Amino acid sequence: MKKVLFFLVLFAGLFTAAQAQKPEDVIYFKDGSIIRGWVLEVIPDKQLTIKTADGRIFIYEMSSVEHIAKESEIPHQLYSESRFKKHEIARGFKVFVESSYAIGIRYGEYDRIETAVSLGYQMLPYLYVGGGAAFSYSPSHDDVAIPVFANIRANIINGPITPCFSTKIGYNFIGESNGLYFDSTIGCRLAFSNKHALYAGFGNTFYAADSEGMLKLQVGFEF
Numbered sequence: 264m265k266k267v268l269f270f271l272v273l274f275a276g277l278f279t280a281a282q283a284q285k286p287e288d289v290i291y292f293k294d295g296s297i298i299r300g301w302v303l304e305v306i307p308d309k310q311l312t313i314k315t316a317d318g319r320i321f322i323y324e325m326s327s328v329e330h331i332a333k334e335s336e337i338p339h340q341l342y343s344e345s346r347f348k349k350h351e352i353a354r355g356f357k358v359f360v361e362s363s364y365a366i367g368i369r370y371g372e373y374d375r376i377e378t379a380v381s382l383g384y385q386m387l388p389y390l391y392v393g394g395g396a397a398f399s400y401s402p403s404h405d406d407v408a409i410p411v412f413a414n415i416r417a418n419i420i421n422g423p424i425t426p427c428f429s430t431k432i433g434y435n436f437i438g439e440s441n442g443l444y445f446d447s448t449i450g451c452r453l454a455f456s457n458k459h460a461l462y463a464g465f466g467n468t469f470y471a472a473d474s475e476g477m478l479k480l481q482v483g484f485e486f
Contacts, residue, residue, distance in 0.1 A: 286333045287299045287300060287301060287316070287333070288300060288301055288302045288313065288331055288332070288333060289331070289332045289333070290302075290311070290313060290323070290328060290331055291328070291329040291330050291331070291332070292323075292327050292328060292329055293327055293328070293329045294327070298313065298315065298321070299315065299316070300313045300314050300315035300316060300321075301313065301314050302331065303320070305325075306325070307325070308325055308326075309324070309325055310322055310323065310324055310325055311323050311324075311325055311328060311331075351388060351421050351422065351457050352385065352388035352389075352418060352421050352454070352457060353385065353388075353457040353458050354384075354385045354386065354387065354388070355384065355385055355458075356382075356383075356384055356385075357382075357383060357384065357385045357391060357393070357458075357485060357486070358380065358381070358382050358485065358486055359379075359380070359381040359382075359393075359395075359414075359416075359483055359484075359485045360378075360379075360380050360483060360484050360485075361378070361379050361381075361462075361481055361482065361483030361484070362376075362377070362378045362379075362481070362482060362483070363376075363377045363378075363379075363468070363479045363480060363481035363482075364376055364377075364479060364480055365377065365468045365477035365478060365479035365480075366477060366478060366479075367476075367477055367478075368467075368476050368477060368478050373401065373403050373404065373477070374401060374402060374403050374477075375399050375400065375401045375408075375468065375477060375479075376399070376400050376401075376402070377397050377398065377399040377400075377468070377479075378397065378398050378399075379395060379396070379397035379398075379412075379431075380395045380396065380397075381393045381394065381395035381412075381414040381431075382394065382395055383395075383414065388418060388421035389417055389418050389419070389421065390415075390416070390417060390418075391414075391415070391416040391417075392414070392415055393413075393414045393416075394411075394412060394413045394414055394433075395411075395412060395414060396409060396410065396411045396412070397409065397410050397412070399435075399440075401440075404439065406438045406439045406440060407437065407438050408435045408437065408438045408439075408440045408441075408444075408470060409435065409436065409437055409438075410433050410434060410435040410436075410444035410470075411433050411434060411435075411436070412431040412432060412433025412434075412444060412446070413431065413432055413433060414429065414430070414431045415429070415430050416428065416429045416430075417429075418452060422454075423453070423454045424451065424452070424453055424454070425451070425452050426449070426450070426451055426452075427449070427450055427451065427452040427462055427464070428447075428448070428449050428450075429446075429447070429448045429464075429466075430445075430446070430447045430448075431444070431445070431446040431447075432444070432445050432446075433445075435470060435471075440470035440471065441471070442470065442471025443469075443470070443471040444469070444470055444471075445467075445468075445469040446466065446467070446468045446469070446479075447466045447467055448464045448465065448466035448479075448481055449464050449465070449466060450462055450463050450464015450465065450466075450481070451463060451464065452485075458485075458486060459484075459485065459486050460484070460485050461482070461483070461484055462482070462483050462484075462485065463480075463481065463482045463483075464480075464481055465478070465479065465480050465481065466478075466479055466481065467479065
C-alpha cells in the first residue's frame with residue numbers, strides 16, 4: 264500500500280513539473296486584456312476553460328475571445344513593443360506640478376524656492392503647449408513673486424525614458440522682482456504610464472529685477 268501511495272505521489276509530482284514546463288496558452292480578449300495558463304476545454308462558439316499557474320480555473324465566453332496563442336509562438340519583440348507602447352506619451356489635457364531651487368549665478372547668496380503649476384494640452388507626443396503660474400520665495404531677500412506664464416515643452420523620444428525641454432515666458436506682478444519672467448529647463452522624463460511621469464532637470468530662471476539670472480535644479484510630476 265505504501266508503494267502504491269509513493270508512486271501516486273511521484274506521478275503527481277512529475278505531472279505537475281511537466282505541466283509547469285509546458286508552454287502556456289495566452290488568451291487575448293477583445294477588450295485588450297490577456298490571461299495566461301493552460302486551456303482545459305474549448306466548446307466552439309460557446310465557452311473556454313483555462314487553468315492558471317496558481318491553480319485557479321476560469322471559464323470565458325468565446326464571444327469575448329480575440330484569439331489564442333502559445334507562449335512559445337509569441338516573439339520576445341512583441342512583449343518589448345507592448346511594454347514600450349504602454350509608455351508612449353498620450354495626447355490630451357495634462358497638468359505639470361514642479362518644484363525647484365535656484366541660486367544666483369554670480370552672487371551665491373541670492374536664492375529662490377519655487378513651485379509652479381502648468382495646465383495645457385499635449386498636442387503631439389513631442390509637443391505640449393500650456394500656461395500656468397508659480398509661487399516663488401527668496402529667503403535671502405524675503406521677497407515673494409507670483410509670475411504668470413505661457414509654457415512650451417518638448418520630448419525628444421516618444422517612449423518611457425526621454426530627454427525633455429521646457430521653456431516658460433511670462434510676467435511677475437508683485438514683489439521686488441516685478442517684471443519679465445523667463446525660465447528654461449533641460450532634463451530627463453521617466454514615465455510610469457502614457458499619462459504619468461516624473462522628470463528632473465536643471466536650467467536657468469530669470470526675473471527682470473534679478474539681472475544676473477539664476478541656476479536652478481528642478482523635479483516635477485505630470486499627469
